[in-house]
Amino acid sequence: MAYSDNDRFPRFGKAARVVHLTHLVSFFVLFLTGMSLYFNFLSPLNLIFGGANAAKLIHRIAALVFFFGPVLAIILNPKGFALVLYQITHWRKEDFHFIARFFHKFFGQPHDVAPQGYLNGGQKLNTYLLGFGCLGLAFTGFVIWFPEYLPNWLVLWCYPLHSLLAPCLTAVVLGHAYLGSFHPGSGASWEAIWGGSLSRAFAEHHHAQWAQEVDIKLGRVKR
Amino acid sequence: MGEVAKLIDVTKCTACRGCQVACKQWHDLPTETTPDKTKFAGSYQSHPDLGPNTYTIIEFIENTNENGTQWHFKKTGCMHCTDAACILVCEKKALSKLENGIVYRDMAKCVGCGYCAQNCPFLVPKVNPKTEKATKCTLCENRVEAGLKPACVSTCITGALDFGPREKMLEIAKNRVATLQQQGMTKAQVYGEKELGGTHVIYVLGDAPEVYGLPADPQVPLSATLWQKYGKPLGAAAFCASLGTTLFAFFLNRKKDLAPKLHHHEGGKSHGV
Numbered sequence: 001m002a003y004s005d006n007d008r009f010p011r012f013g014k015a016a017r018v019v020h021l022t023h024l025v026s027f028f029v030l031f032l033t034g035m036s037l038y039f040n041f042l043s044p045l046n047l048i049f050g051g052a053n054a055a056k057l058i059h060r061i062a063a064l065v066f067f068f069g070p071v072l073a074i075i076l077n078p079k080g081f082a083l084v085l086y087q088i089t090h091w092r093k094e095d096f097h098f099i100a101r102f103f104h105k106f107f108g109q110p111h112d113v114a115p116q117g118y119l120n121g122g123q124k125l126n127t128y129l130l131g132f133g134c135l136g137l138a139f140t141g142f143v144i145w146f147p148e149y150l151p152n153w154l155v156l157w158c159y160p161l162h163s164l165l166a167p168c169l170t171a172v173v174l175g176h177a178y179l180g181s182f183h184p185g186s187g188a189s190w191e192a193i194w195g196g197s198l199s200r201a202f203a204e205h206h207h208a209q210w211a212q213e214v215d216i217k218l219g220r221v222k223r
Numbered sequence: 224m225g226e227v228a229k230l231i232d233v234t235k236c237t238a239c240r241g242c243q244v245a246c247k248q249w250h251d252l253p254t255e256t257t258p259d260k261t262k263f264a265g266s267y268q269s270h271p272d273l274g275p276n277t278y279t280i281i282e283f284i285e286n287t288n289e290n291g292t293q294w295h296f297k298k299t300g301c302m303h304c305t306d307a308a309c310i311l312v313c314e315k316k317a318l319s320k321l322e323n324g325i326v327y328r329d330m331a332k333c334v335g336c337g338y339c340a341q342n343c344p345f346l347v348p349k350v351n352p353k354t355e356k357a358t359k360c361t362l363c364e365n366r367v368e369a370g371l372k373p374a375c376v377s378t379c380i381t382g383a384l385d386f387g388p389r390e391k392m393l394e395i396a397k398n399r400v401a402t403l404q405q406q407g408m409t410k411a412q413v414y415g416e417k418e419l420g421g422t423h424v425i426y427v428l429g430d431a432p433e434v435y436g437l438p439a440d441p442q443v444p445l446s447a448t449l450w451q452k453y454g455k456p457l458g459a460a461a462f463c464a465s466l467g468t469t470l471f472a473f474f475l476n477r478k479k480d481l482a483p484k485l486h487h488h489e490g491g492k493s494h495g496v
C-alpha cells in the first residue's frame with residue numbers, strides 16, 4: 001500500500017468510543033448531582049434535576065451507567081482493553097521524558113519530545129489516575145448506597161473517601177478535558193474519540209513510534 | 224430554662240411500654256409494617272430495633288453472670304449528645320442543637336442521605352424509605368417549649384423516667400446510684416454525664432454499659448471528623464487549583480497555533496504542543 005499524507009491511523013474501537021461518551025456524560029451528571037451534598041450552598045444545582053430527591057435518584061442511575069458502561073466495553077472489546085493494560089504496564093524512558101515536559105506542553109511552551117508510543121507518558125499516568133479514581137468512586141459509592149447490608153466501619157470510611165475522591169478526580173478530569181478539547185490542535189483528539197482515527201500529521205507528531213508501527217503493519221511504505 | 228435532660232432509670236423500669244405507646248400517640252406515628260421491623264426475635268421485645276416510625280423501644284436484655292440471670296429493660300432512643308456526630312455530618316442543616324441541648328430535627332430540610340443514621344455512635348436515626356426523611360426522638364421539643372414534659376416521661380408510672388434541668392437530673396441520678404450501690408449493685412453507674420460532651424438523656428444503669436448494649440466510651444467517628452473538617456476543604460482546594468490552572472492555560476494558549484504540521488520529522492524537535 002502506498003504511503004499518503006491523508007492516511008488515517010485507527011485508534012479507538014466502537015465500544016471504546018461509545019463508552020467514553022456515556023462515561024463522560026454520566027461523570028458530569030454524577031458530579032452535578034453529588035455536589036449539593038458536598039456543600040449545601042450548591043443546592044441550587046438540584047433545580048436542574050427537579051429537586052434533591054430527584055438528584056439523588058439520578059445520581060444512582062448515572063452511577064449504573066458510569067460503572068457498567070466500561071464493564072460492557074471491556075466485555076465487547078477485550079483486545080482493546082488488553083492493549084491499554086499492556087501499554088500502561090510497560091514504561092519506557094520516553095514516557096518519563098514526556099512527563100518531565102508535561103507542563104511545557106500544558107502551558108504551550110517550547111519543548112522537545114521523544115517519539116511516543118500508542119500512549120504517551122502523560123496518557124499512561126492519566127489512565128492510572130482516572131482508572132483507579134473511577135474504581136474508587138464506584139466502590140465507595142456502592143458501599144454508601146447499601147449501608148444496611150455492610151459493616152458500619154466500612155460505610156463510615158467510604159463516606160470521606162467518596163467525598164474526597166469526587167473533587168480530586170474532577171480536578172484531574174478538568175486537565176484531561178482541557179487537553180483533549182480546548183488545547184490548541186486538540187480537535188484531533190475528538191476526531192479519534194468520535195470518529196475512531198487520527199490524521200497522519202497528528203499521529204506522527206504525537207505518537208511517532210506508534211505511527212511508524214501502524215505504517216509497517218499496514219504496509220504503507222514511503223516512496 | 225438552661226440545659227434540660229431526660230433521666231432513664233433502667234432499674235425502675237418494668238417494661239410496661241407505656242412510653243412507647245405515648246411516643247407513637249404524640250407523634251402520630253403508624254405501626255411498623257415491614258417484616259424486618261416487626262419480626263419475632265425470640266423475646267418479649269416489641270421491635271428488634273428502632274424504626275422510622277418508632278422513636279423509642281424497650282429492649283429486653285438477658286444477662287447471665289455469677290449472680291445468675293438478670294432480665295434488664297432498657298429504653299432506647301436518641302441521646303441528644305452535646306458533641307453530636309449526626310449534626311457534624313448533616314450538610315443540609317436538618318439537624319441542629321437547641322439552646323436547651325435538644326438535637327432538633329427539621330424534616331423539611333432533610334433529603335434522606337442517611338449520613339446521620341450511619342455516623343451516630345448509637346445508630347439511632349432511621350431513614351424512612353417512603354418519605355426519604357431521617358427520623359429520631361425529638362425529646363418532644365415542642366412540648367418542652369410549652370412547659371410540658373416529653374410524652375414518654377409524662378406517662379411513666381414507675382418513675383423510671385424523669386425530665387428537668389440537666390443539673391438536677393444528674394443529681395437525682397447520682398443519689399440513685401449511691402442507693403443502688405448500698406443495696407449491693409456495685410456496678411451501678413450514671414451514663415451520659417461526660418460521654419460525647421455530656422448527653423441530654425442520662426441513664427442510671429444497674430451494671431456496666433456493655434451489658435445494656437451501650438458503648439463504654441462512645442466517640443464521634445474519626446472518619447466523620449476527617450471528612451467534614453479536613454477532607455471537604457482539601458477536596459475543594461484541589462478542585463479550585465485545577466480549575467484555576469486550566470483556565471490560565473486556556474487563556475494563555477488560546478490564540479497560539481500549535482496544530483501539528485506534516486514535516487516528516489524523525490522525532491526530533493517540536494515547538495511546544
Ligand code: HEM
Pocket residue numbers: 027030031033034035037038056059060063064066067137138139140141142144145162163166167169170314335336
Ligand atoms: C458507581 C459510581 C457511584 C455511585 C454508586 C455513587 C453513589 C453515591 C451515593 C450513594 C452517595 C450518597 C448520597 C446519596 O444518597 O445520594 C454519593 C454521594 C456523592 N457522590 Fe457519588 N456515586 C458514584 C460516583 C460518583 C462520581 C463519579 C462523582 C463525582 C465526580 C460523585 C460525587 C459525589 C459527591 C460529591 C457526593 C457527596 C459527598 C459528600 O456528601 O461529601 N459520585 N454517591
Ligand code: SF4
Pocket residue numbers: 309312313314315316317318332333334335336337338339340348350356357
Ligand atoms: S438523612 Fe437528613 S438529617 Fe440525616 S444527615 Fe442526611 S440530610 Fe441530615
